[in-house]
Amino acid sequence: MTPYNPLRQLPEPAGYGKGDVFVLFGELFGRGYANGIVDEAKKAGMTVIGATVGRRDNNGPLRPLTPEELAEAEANLGGKIINVPLEAGFDLEPAADGFTPADRLKGVKPDSVAETRLDMGAIGESRLKGIARFRANLASFAAELEGLVPAGANLLVAHTMAGGIPRARTLMPLLNRVFKGQEDRYLSSEVFWNSDVGRLCSLSFDEVTADTFDALIAATAPLRGRVEGVGGKVAYTAYGYHGCGVLVDGEYRWQSYTPYLQGWAKIRLEQVAEKAWRGGVRVTVYNSPEIQTNSSALFLGVEISLYPLLAALKKEGGGAAAEAIWHACRGLLAEGATLETLLARADAYLGAPLMAQFGRFEEWPHHNTPEQAAFMLSTSDELMAMSADPKNVVCAELSRAVFQAVGRLMFDNSWAPEAPVVWLSHDVIARRLIA
Numbered sequence: 001m002t003p004y005n006p007l008r009q010l011p012e013p014a015g016y017g018k019g020d021v022f023v024l025f026g027e028l029f030g031r032g033y034a035n036g037i038v039d040e041a042k043k044a045g046m047t048v049i050g051a052t053v054g055r056r057d058n059n060g061p062l063r064p065l066t067p068e069e070l071a072e073a074e075a076n077l078g079g080k081i082i083n084v085p086l087e088a089g090f091d092l093e094p095a096a097d098g099f100t101p102a103d104r105l106k107g108v109k110p111d112s113v114a115e116t117r118l119d120m121g122a123i124g125e126s127r128l129k130g131i132a133r134f135r136a137n138l139a140s141f142a143a144e145l146e147g148l149v150p151a152g153a154n155l156l157v158a159h160t161m162a163g164g165i166p167r168a169r170t171l172m173p174l175l176n177r178v179f180k181g182q183e184d185r186y187l188s189s190e191v192f193w194n195s196d197v198g199r200l201c202s203l204s205f206d207e208v209t210a211d212t213f214d215a216l217i218a219a220t221a222p223l224r225g226r227v228e229g230v231g232g233k234v235a236y237t238a239y240g241y242h243g244c245g246v247l248v249d250g251e252y253r254w255q256s257y258t259p260y261l262q263g264w265a266k267i268r269l270e271q272v273a274e275k276a277w278r279g280g281v282r283v284t285v286y287n288s289p290e291i292q293t294n295s296s297a298l299f300l301g302v303e304i305s306l307y308p309l310l311a312a313l314k315k316e317g318g319g320a321a322a323e324a325i326w327h328a329c330r331g332l333l334a335e336g337a338t339l340e341t342l343l344a345r346a347d348a349y350l351g352a353p354l355m356a357q358f359g360r361f362e363e364w365p366h367h368n369t370p371e372q373a374a375f376m377l378s379t380s381d382e383l384m385a386m387s388a389d390p391k392n393v394v395c396a397e398l399s400r401a402v403f404q405a406v407g408r409l410m411f412d413n414s415w416a417p418e419a420p421v422v423w424l425s426h427d428v429i430a431r432r433l434i435a
């Protein structure tokens with residue numbers, strides 16, 4: 001496993017500028033991590049080029065965006081989108097028998113998931129079809145991109161593809177039991193992960209989250225060679241998650257969300273970066289802090305470790321920017337609630353003896369236990385209830401601050417990266433926000 005390697009110093013400002021090219025390899029949906037680095041590229045005056053996963057009508061064949069969809073996506077990105085459908089994964093690819101992996105999940109029930117048997121051979125057929133489709137479309141994307149990068153330009157490519165949960169209605173109730181279940185609704189993540197259904201999810205997570213990055217680096221090798229051949233810089237970034245350091249009892253301590261089943265795919269993503277780095281490619285996975293986004297809503301409790309950022313802002317020097325964040329968060333509280341009480345409760349959770357076994361970095365990813373799940377979910381509910389409006393909570397305000405800081409750190413560090421995998425913990429996040 002990659003050793004814990006947190007970024008300690010703020011990087012110098014990147015040297016990208018007008019005429020350089022920024023490529024977002026993944027599509028923007030809502031607000032999240034990717035917006036931070038896109039905003040930085042725009043501030044620097046770079047030409048912004050994006051990708052699309054394409055669309056399926058009623059889970060039918062994958063297609064490019066329509067002119068209307070393309071215009072909307074380009075307006076959202078603020079740049080040109082190469083309209084080649086780059087959906088990754090294979091959950092909707094039929095095998096020789098006509099069934100897709102999503103079809104094979106019909107009828108799966110939480111209470112019998114351990115005994116459920118899937119046709120893993122047929123799933124392997126679907127996987128190979130999905131890989132072939134993605135790689136062929138990626139080749140078309142790379143060819144079109146080549147014509148959009150002018151001679152003498154520097155190139156920054158940000159990989160944002162992640163996830164890979166198969167699109168089957170029967171799967172979500174099961175995953176809700178894994179991530180949100182307590183007492184009689186609790187489902188062991190280890191039991192799920194070791195089942196055939198878990199094996200399918202693992203293959204899908206690997207392909208979407210990690211293998212797409214490997215394929216991207218390979219497909220753009222000719223372009224990379226052309227840019228670097230005339231003295232230009234080429235760098236690749238990707239979003240990882242492998243826990244992060246937050247303030248617990250006054251000191252920065254590594255911790256992570258449990259159970260994070262995509263964690264094995266994130267480790268695979270790190271391995272892709274390490275392999276490319278050894279081959280002389282400037283590629284870095286940035287393991288970023290937990291935030292609350294639309295896609296993280298399934299992982300109730302992941303937001304608890306966001307709250308200590310408030311304390312980190314003061315520990316790292318405070319100032320007007322820190323006070324502005326505190327003021328914004330204080331304005332979201334319910335009557336009678338205080339940020340001091342909220343911070344104390346989050347600190348008590350993160351430092352609780354029960355959580356010690358989940359703080360061993362070398363054993364990550366960790367599986368859940370009934371006691372841990374109940375403690376995490378009840379604490380999450382308690383902290384969420386301290387916000388006046390459940391649709392506008394304190395952790396959402398903190399999330400916006402984090403993805404802006406992460407975007408700036410990734411952008412600047414990519415100009416002269418020093419390692420293939422780094423962690424962006426709350427200390428450097430806080431210093432970036434208040435600098």
